[in-house]
Amino acid sequence: MGRTSDADIRLMDAALDLIWEESYGAVSVDDICTRAGVKKGSFYHFFKTKADLAVAALERMWLTETKPQLDHDFSPSLNPLQRLAGNLERIYLYQIDVKKQHGKVLGCPVCSVGSEVSTQETDVGAKVCEIYSRKLRYYESMIRDAIAEGSIPPCDAHEKASALAGLIEGLTTQSRIMNDPEVLKNLPATALGFLGASPESVQTTLSR
């Protein structure tokens, strides 16, 4: 019963877009409301604070975008190294497209927001941490499969996954700072090499 609305969804989408394009701190509640076409009273009907909205928006992004994409890219139907190579190639092409659309490389919103607010907005920080950890599981499982398959030397999969995430997020951040997607061009090959894949298997994996 009662009136129906998609204002909360419009607010989440607007918030994520703006925060991605600018930054968490540079975006005001008014900015978000204007972009979403929602009045401030409605904002506070759905969310207690900007941080509250950010948490909801991040979780929504995970559910509607990140998770489906990762499920596709890291499907066990592919061989482990191809999963990673495909995912990283897609990230590279995506940032090229983002630069075309927005005029700027925008990188990864989860990472940017996390680094910005982790010491301040604890709820947002916790949500970022959660999403980051979920991503790590995809890497970890891929690494375990690659070891089992013999395509990379044995190692601590959890630790390697964390370092791999560092490499990926670090270069993505670098491409945002430098505003240059080409920083990511060799990421697939670099990442495979980092995992210890032989130069030949890197070659064959990337040529598919």
Add this chain to the structure above:
Amino acid sequence: MGRTSDADIRLMDAALDLIWEESYGAVSVDDICTRAGVKKGSFYHFFKTKADLAVAALERMWLTETKPQLDHDFSPSLNPLQRLAGNLERIYLYQIDVKKQHGKVLGCPVCSVGSEVSTQETDVGAKVCEIYSRKLRYYESMIRDAIAEGSIPPCDAHEKASALAGLIEGLTTQSRIMNDPEVLKNLPATALGFLGASPESVQTTLSR
């Protein structure tokens, strides 16, 4: 002639501290003035805007802290892999200390600020970019020396340096987000392995 002052230096130090602890967007001109013990009128006597101050503060940090430290860590008097290992070990121990002092892992201010403001404050973004590039030169020269010495396989030193910086900054950011310095514990070994150093040379490099 005229009155002397160190207010500009106090402002730069205060700004850098606050921005490091919180974020660029979360810190106001009033906050900076209060921490520096300077009145707002004096702030605007020395700097046009917060962005202007940030640029000056970053350059000052480079000159008084980063550069001397890098010159020490990457001194050609050490063998190339030891330079990197020593530098990364120091970063790890430093973040442990920062967590003790501030209660939180704060990561690298250049990288955090860069990721936050690169799309908005172009002057600050350019300065971050400049400092980032200067850091890359240390990595690049170390990599070239390591190749010449035969301790790592040949590669494009510039590209490898960029990826190495991604790995280091990425894991540093991860440790800030997770508020856990232990993320950086194996960074020395991980980075040496990433460069292609043999397990034995990693072992001997780290045991010194």
Add this chain to the structure above:
DNA sequence: GCTTGACTTGACCAAACAGTCAACTATCAG
């Protein structure tokens, strides 16, 4: 078709904000 309750609206408030200024003060060079 009417009641209930979720949603909307625009006006409103106090606090925080960036930025200005004229009057004041300390210091250095001559």
Add this chain to the structure above:
DNA sequence: CTGATAGTTGACTGTTTGGTCAAGTCAAGC
């Protein structure tokens, strides 16, 4: 000693900000 000048101060302005609210609107379920 003194004048020119760099630096200081606190009070000021206008704007943006987060946040509230009472009155109004609309749709679902009975």
